[in-house]
Amino acid sequence: MVAAANAKDVARTVDFAREHRLRLVVKGGGHSYQGTSNAADSLLIWTRSMRDITLHDAFVPAGCEGRLKPEPAVTVGAGALWGHVYDAVTTRGGRYVQGGGCLTVGVAGLVQGGGFGNFSKKFGTAAASLLQAEVVTADGVVRIANACSHPDLFWGLKGGGGGSLGVVTSLTLRTHELPDQFGVIRATVTASSDAAFKALIGEFIAFSADHLVSEHWGETVAFHGDNTLTISMLFQGMNRDAAARAWQPFFDWIADTAHGCTTAPPQVLGVPARHFWDAGFIMQHAPGALKADDRPGASTANVFWADNVGEAGQYLYGYTSTWLPVALLTQAQRGRLIDALFGGTRQWTVSLHFNKGLAGAPADALNATRDTPMNPAVLDAFALAIISGEGAPAFPGMSGHEPDEAKGRRYATRIAQASQTLRTIVHGPGTYLSESNFFEADWQHANGLAARSCFPPSPGTSVLSPSSKRSARRQKTEPRFPAEPLNH
Ligand SMILES: Cc1cc2nc3c(=O)[nH]c(=O)nc-3n(C[C@H](O)[C@H](O)[C@H](O)COP(=O)(O)OP(=O)(O)OC[C@H]3O[C@@H](n4cnc5c(N)ncnc54)[C@H](O)[C@@H]3O)c2cc1C
Structure with missing residues (x-):
């Protein structure tokens, strides 16, 4: 496993895997329901060290100067978790970024799957707010993908599935005005x-x-x-x-x-929207709703919804x-x-x-x-x-x-x-x-992959993980039956 610190580490690892014909997998937040961020006998790129978060007042994607208007945005390292992004963008920055509902989901995996959060009915998918990605493709080249540079790659990253097209090293997402x-x-x-x-x-x-x-x-x-x-x-x-x-x-x-x-x-x-992900506020006003990382020296921003414990x-x-x-x-x-x-x-x-x-x-x-x-x-x-x-x-x-x-x-x-x-x-x-x-019979149509002509990431053509991009997902409620109660 390579704990990559930057895009150069990722590029060198991709080169190494290609030259030695190794199966390569990428792991960010580790929340894949399909287990696609793990594979036996593979070389794993772990992105958790790449978690810088930078807010911009007026971001223009590289090469789009004069074509796209500047807008507020946030650039996030591929290994960041949504809880940390909300802390920076909303609690401290007073803006809204469309991410996931669970605070421990990884940014890169969620965006590459499309990604929904609590308020997507207002702001759309997380991928819909993607302005730019830095990505290492299978040839080991670090590329900037946006509407003006590699637009086809950019489009594919907005929901084509994690690991289908390259290793994402950072993402820049539009931020929105925060509701009251x-x-x-x-x-x-x-x-x-x-x-x-x-x-x-x-x-x-x-x-x-x-x-x-x-x-x-x-x-x-x-x-x-x-x-x-x-x-x-x-x-x-x-x-x-x-x-x-x-x-x-x-x-x-x-x-x-x-x-x-x-x-x-x-x-x-x-609640005032600015406090929705504010760990200090929530712990004071809704004790028990959040749990904190109790490892010695852990950041106070390492929190997660208590309900998620049962999903680990x-x-x-x-x-x-x-x-x-x-x-x-x-x-x-x-x-x-x-x-x-x-x-x-x-x-x-x-x-x-x-x-x-x-x-x-x-x-x-x-x-x-x-x-x-x-x-x-x-x-x-x-x-x-x-x-x-x-x-x-x-x-x-x-x-x-x-x-x-x-x-x-x-x-x-x-x-x-x-x-x-x-x-x-x-x-x-x-x-x-x-x-x-995971066992979806008609997965090409059900996932919408065959509905589009570009980048059909069938298992055979996936540049990184040859595993299928079929998937699975939790639900937050306990099934209940009078006839056969579940005991979990
Ligand atoms: C508890 C839980 C809650 C969830 N809540 C939501 C939710 O609210 N909304 C929602 O839409 N989805 C939700 N999901 C699903 C989640 O969005 C996807 O599983 C997502 O792919 C997880 O991303 P990750 O980085 O955490 O996971 P990983 O397992 O690390 O990665 C997922 C996939 O993306 C690939 N990948 C990861 N990082 C990179 C990278 N840098 N470059 C290229 N490929 C990469 C991996 O190889 C893998 O195939 C949830 C899942 C769980 C387990």
Whole structure:
């Protein structure tokens, strides 16, 4: 493994690997669900030392002078993690950069997969804000890729998959004006019967069509097999009261006892956007939400959402994602969607990630995302449905920690069935490369790779990692079933 300190180290390592015909892999944040940042018998380039962060007031991509107007931006070393970038750009810099939701995800891996954060419905994918990349290609040359220099390489880096086209050494991303407020609304709604749950799904879908397909909303709701709906949505560009008012019609419907549903009052919180990733502020006002790196001498900026602890080393049983077209919310098609969501939950929890479908986004975010290799299904999807299940860390051959293969296969079957139920209502289902099924049968189309004529990064043509770019992704909610409760 080479712990690269700069682009020159990377170039020399690429040369060495090419000359000695070694399999080469790159590791940044290490959050690949497919495990594509590791490979047996490979030479690994580890980028974690390359984590400088520089803010610009007026950045123009090299060679674009006079062609593109200067704009605020941030240049980030390929080994940086999003938590550190948010600390520099938002907490200390008062600006917004589109990154990922999880603070420990790596910048280069996320951007090369497209990349969604909590507020992508407003700002588009992370790749849509990419202005320039420094990248070492397989010939060992350090290149600057942007709209004016190597534009084809630049385009491919904006979602073609980590490691497909070269080793990225730094990225420059547009920064945006920071909204005033960010906030969260949380609730758990329980239905008293299958019929009441189906009605609840119908009411939620109607509410979504009227209110949630807009730049203000992001994040997740999950429909569970025990007839509950968990809501964990984030908002931007409105204050707490406006957010609570927006959801009032939905909670009024639940309050009507005739509908057979109950919930505790929803929790609605707003915070000045500048404090959203401010570790000191969060630890003071929401103790327990963040965890800190407890190694001696660790930086105080090394923090991560406490919820993510359970994901470290998790053993995935199955993982699928599907973009749901906004047309499914129309009166004419809504019935099919409700049936499919209810049917899916009879097998497994179905979660909808509103921030990962860009229907309702502003035109500039849509246009910038359109100019990337991502499956165009993202543009008119109201949400990305993720169906996945996982257990505690497990290691074959380690006594007391072996995976339970029988359970894994049983759960994998149910996850696949739930996904199939949902996919029957989507024509040519699209999936998010970084968070999709490792075993996706029609991966060329589902990932959008065959939908574009440039850079088809099939396993055979990948310049760095010959492993497939098919993928997998977590979900944040525990699947729940009355028939066979999961014990993880
Ligand atoms: C807990 C968790 C939370 C997540 N949250 C989100 C989320 O909120 N939004 C979202 O969109 N996705 C999310 N993801 C998915 C994540 O975006 C992708 O897995 C992403 O590829 C991770 O990047 P990384 O650098 O952390 O991972 P790595 O495993 O280090 O890299 C991922 C891929 O990119 C390649 N790569 C890494 N660095 C470079 C480089 N410098 N040059 C070339 N290739 C490189 C690797 O070889 C590998 O193929 C999450 C994943 C996890 C595990």
